[in-house]
Amino acid sequence: MSDSLPGWSEIRSDSAPAERLVRRAFFWPVVSVAVLILVAGVFSFSRVSSVDVFYFVALFVSSALVADFRFQIGRLAGLPSVSTSIALLVTAELHNELFPSVAAWALGFFVGALFNSRRLVAAAYASGIATIGAVIWCLVVREFDKLGFSPVLYLYLATFAYLLLVLVLEFARAKGRWSARRDFGLSSLSPRRLLVILLVVGTMALAIHFSYTTLIPTVLQEAQTHRAAVLLLAIAAVLFMLARFQQLRDLQRRLKGLTDAALGLPWKHEHGLGEILIEWARQTIMSDRLEIAAEPPGFAQIGYPVRLAPGDSSYIVATRELNGIPFNREDERALEALAHLATEAAKVTEDMAGLLLRANSDSLTGLPNYNAFRAALIKANDNRAYAAAIAVLFIDIDRFKQLNDRRGHHVGDVMLTTVADRLRDSARPHDVVARVGGDEFVVILTELHSLEEGKELAESLIRSTEAPLVVEETELRPVLSVGLAYSAHRETDANQLVVDADRSMLAVKKSRREGGPAAESTINISPHRSARINDIVADAIGKDELTLVYQPIVNMLENRIWAFEALVRYTDPELGAISPGALVERAKSLGLMDVLTRQVMAKAMTAARAIQLIEPSIATMTVNLEVGQITDDHVGLFAKDLARRYPSVSLCLELNERSLRYVTDDLRRQSQELRDAGILIALDDYGSENSSVGSLVRIPMDIIKLDRSLIDDLDDYRQREVVKALQGFSDSTDYLTIVEGIESAEAAEILVSVGVRNAQGYFYGKPETYEQVVKRIAQYGATAQVP
Known part of the structure; x- marks a missing residue:
């Protein structure tokens, strides 16, 4: 199912009467023409010799077996599908009678379509288009064969004519609505798929022709007609097995969709249970349209009752167009299971809401407790x-x-x-x-x-x-x-x-x-109270009483620490610990942010040098600040002086992404000067709040740190793809990427699988004091993941 399809809330059934009128306008003429061709074929059987009966029976059986081996021509499930069984008619060129061959093939196609879809109308319409196309296909083959053209040419040309007929009829019936959003256009038609279908069907027909004219006579000595019949049955058996394999893959997809839904539906519906139900249904069954409707399923639809809210009476309904691959019993059972899961999830949600309300409410007044x-x-x-x-x-x-x-x-x-x-x-x-x-x-x-x-x-x-x-x-x-x-x-x-x-x-x-x-x-x-806390923060900064903790930054592939991030902390004897966010905000409001940052940088680099003496491979220390502070009149000169005093340690300045919104040419120049002085520049917290691609190019830098919000649900493939894309961007631009917030071995394994190499998080170590860091390194060295 295409991701570009509209959501269930955008799909309505207001146009149902008009759609039914269009269906009838195409259904009856197509079926009528097909019936006339079949009648002509049946009457032609009177002129068929008894020797050829075995061939026509084999053609009928082969067509029925292969009818379900079909290909979609577009990205929408409801766009028409093409059966490979048309290639079986290549043997009809052996006979002078066109209509008996087409009739036997069409009857087999109808039986196969009816068996697979269990819907008479859908099978009749699909067989009607297939029958008309078969006549065109046979006429092209026969006429070009008479003119002496090579089979390589006319078999592909016949297949092209057959595809063109199906496309024209279906495009007209759909009123030209072949765009991704179901309005006029061709955006959902896949030229690549059309080319593949043309090559597959044409090549199959060419292989049958070649097998019959070259290989079969050397193996079988029976009559020519019997050889064709045996060949048809053999090929049909192979294609039938391929169709069953395809159905097995569909079954695996349904099973995965149902399993994921069973695990996700009761809990993951913050955007609405109806929308998440539609999302799981799209992953489980292929359909042209999925909707939550007030009416039960109708023409070319399957659906089941679902209750998503108290007093609600709805249906989840899946639709496929007439000539698309029809629904089968497995699709129906999968949709029924999803409807049941969603209904039970709604009940669980109601029960939990009631329990939470009782747990958090005062029984007498109804107010929160x-x-x-x-x-x-x-x-x-x-x-x-x-x-x-x-x-x-x-x-x-x-x-x-x-x-x-x-x-x-x-x-x-x-x-x-x-x-x-x-x-x-x-x-x-x-x-x-x-x-x-x-x-x-x-x-x-x-x-x-x-x-x-x-x-x-x-x-x-x-x-x-x-x-x-x-x-x-x-x-x-x-x-x-x-x-x-x-x-x-x-x-x-x-x-x-x-x-x-x-x-x-x-x-x-x-x-x-x-x-x-x-x-x-x-x-x-x-x-x-604010004045008191301001006094406490100002006094702590004035007396240089702030403390630091350090969190490791690791290379996951090598399982080693290569850097630490310095984080500021302060605990007041009376108030207790003041949160880092509050500490920084108070320092800003008091105009002491540069003083605080210089103190943090000095203590961090002293600690980094001491750590390096114990473990030489750990030679980088990162410090947080805002982009406006990197100028020389703030902390820029101080940072350059630290870099000269500690030449063996790399100082990295982490610039918060929010502070990069208004970067000037002077700040870009200052950033490059810091880099020239041997200082690394990192973009911190990328992905938090309203991140933009522009942040990645606003200022010269060396490192991108991805915010933990980008990996809070790595079971979602979209998150994995975003991280993979950002890692690929970093690799191509020679940036180093660090993913923050790693808290489990599972998350680490997933990130490694998408190409991430560097990470930071509680899984590798919580922020610790200098003494704790030294003790860890003395015991385990630079090993990233320790007991």
């Missing part, structure tokens, strides 16, 4: 832009325990559900409201621009929530204590926001106990 809230907070923190702000509101209902004790839990439940509904209705669509305890709620405010905006939104929520409500003819009014923790930048530990908001809320309650306002809701804002 504490676990779901924590996941949402981490997601909101990690996925925001560096300068985007969020806020956490920690909300507590005052005197709720007294309400439960005095009026009963059912009144308390009404209070909780009312507060939950009001918070949910008042929050913005992208905010998160959750219940995290008995009378405690949290709200995550996202996409904020300032603390003032967060405070205004919180006040609006509280105003909407504290309105009175009537329960059992008694008016109650929720009084809320609210703590607000605001974060202007991405946090290293998002849970700290909850702690700060909770502390601020408790401060409100403490204030009430100490005589503060008790009859109105109050919001207390936590001190701004």
